[in-house]
Amino acid sequence: MRFLTSFLTLLFLLTSVHAAPEVSPTDSATYRPERGLLTRFGEVTDKVEAKASELVGNALGLLGVPYKRGGSSASTGFDCSGFVRSIYQQTAGLLLPRSADQQAAVTEKIDRNDLQPGDLVFFNTMRRAFSHVGIYIGDGKFVHAPKPGAKVRVDDMGIAYWARRFDGARRVPVEPAVANPAP
Numbered sequence: 001m002r003f004l005t006s007f008l009t010l011l012f013l014l015t016s017v018h019a020a021p022e023v024s025p026t027d028s029a030t031y032r033p034e035r036g037l038l039t040r041f042g043e044v045t046d047k048v049e050a051k052a053s054e055l056v057g058n059a060l061g062l063l064g065v066p067y068k069r070g071g072s073s074a075s076t077g078f079d080c081s082g083f084v085r086s087i088y089q090q091t092a093g094l095l096l097p098r099s100a101d102q103q104a105a106v107t108e109k110i111d112r113n114d115l116q117p118g119d120l121v122f123f124n125t126m127r128r129a130f131s132h133v134g135i136y137i138g139d140g141k142f143v144h145a146p147k148p149g150a151k152v153r154v155d156d157m158g159i160a161y162w163a164r165r166f167d168g169a170r171r172v173p174v175e176p177a178v179a180n181p182a183p
Helices: 002-022 025-031 037-060 080-092 100-105 160-165
Strands: 108-110 120-123 132-138 141-144 153-156 166-171
Touching: 037 080, 037 132, 037 141, 080 100, 080 132, 080 141, 100 120, 100 132, 100 166, 160 166
Parallel strands: none
Antiparallel strands: 108 166, 120 132, 120 166, 132 141, 141 153
16 A cells, blocks of 8 residues: 555645645645645545455455356356456455456556555466466465366465466556446
8 A cells, every 4th residue: 555655645745736836825724734634545545455455355265265167156166367356346346357358458557566465466377468367465475266176275476387477467446447247
């Protein structure tokens, strides 16, 4: 949430500094810290962090669920994109597209160094971009439904297999206009 906090602080500073010559003293009081604007930004940040924690917690709660190609429920099993879609729908009420490449297409590209818990990580596991997806949980680790015969588990992105196949990181917008209502 470091990124969000920095962004909101920068937005506050730019608004205050840039608007100062054109805003009356009464209006500029709205932006003063004692008026609560920073507190409101802090509340938003806290809510986003709480949602990320809940999202990661829910994902980890499904460890051990078997992989099932095309699967999208804990009772029958998950494939990678079905797992991600289910977690985001259950936790945040967001309906992501069904396939990993479509999920990559509708989410916001971020730098690997900016990864936060709850972000999506993509890998090329089938000789095509964005063929696998998982949910970043922090400390270089992600949770995912890996392959037939396996179960939902946590893996380290630093091990050679995942490091060689890393395709990028994405962030799901808080209020995406990209949600796909099709099942």
